[in-house]
Amino acid sequence: xxxxxxxxxxxxxxxxRVGTYGFNGxxxxxxxxxxxxxxxxxxxxxxxxxxxxxxxxxxxxxxxxRAALAHAGEDRFPYIRxxxxxxxxxxx
Numbered sequence: 001x002x003x004x005x006x007x008x009x010x011x012x013x014x015x016x017r018v019g020t021y022g023f024n025g026x027x028x029x030x031x032x033x034x035x036x037x038x039x040x041x042x043x044x045x046x047x048x049x050x051x052x053x054x055x056x057x058x059x060x061x062x063x064x065x066r067a068a069l070a071h072a073g074e075d076r077f078p079y080i081r082x083x084x085x086x087x088x089x090x091x092x
Contacts, residue, residue: 001069001072001073001074003028003030005072006028006040006069006074007026007027007028009065009068009069010026010028010042010065010068010069010078011025011026012068013061013064013065013068014026014044014065017057017061017064018044018057018058018061020051021046021049021051021053021054021057022046022047022048022049022051022084022085023044023045023046024045024046024047025044025045026043026044026045026080027043028040028041028042028078029041029043030076033077033079037077038076039076039077039078039079040069040074040076040077040078040079041079041081042065042078042079042080042081043083044080044082044083045083046082046083046084046085046088047085048085048087048088049088052089052090052091053084053088053089053090053091054091055090055091058082061080062078062079062080065078065080066078
């Protein structure tokens, strides 16, 4: 898969799952994980929103991204780092 194809899939899944929480796009970089295996490092960016973040909306997110990528033939593991605005509130 090309980097652009991977990024499109990642952005689609994240938009569908957490778009209402200010998801503003993601970039994907290939690198090696702690075991030396090739992996996908995803940086998801979020705009500040008045809506509090519900942590439950993020459960299973890596699995959803991984499943969508696997369906398209990508087998590298995706690691997602979420970058929220420092003012963003989280529901407790």
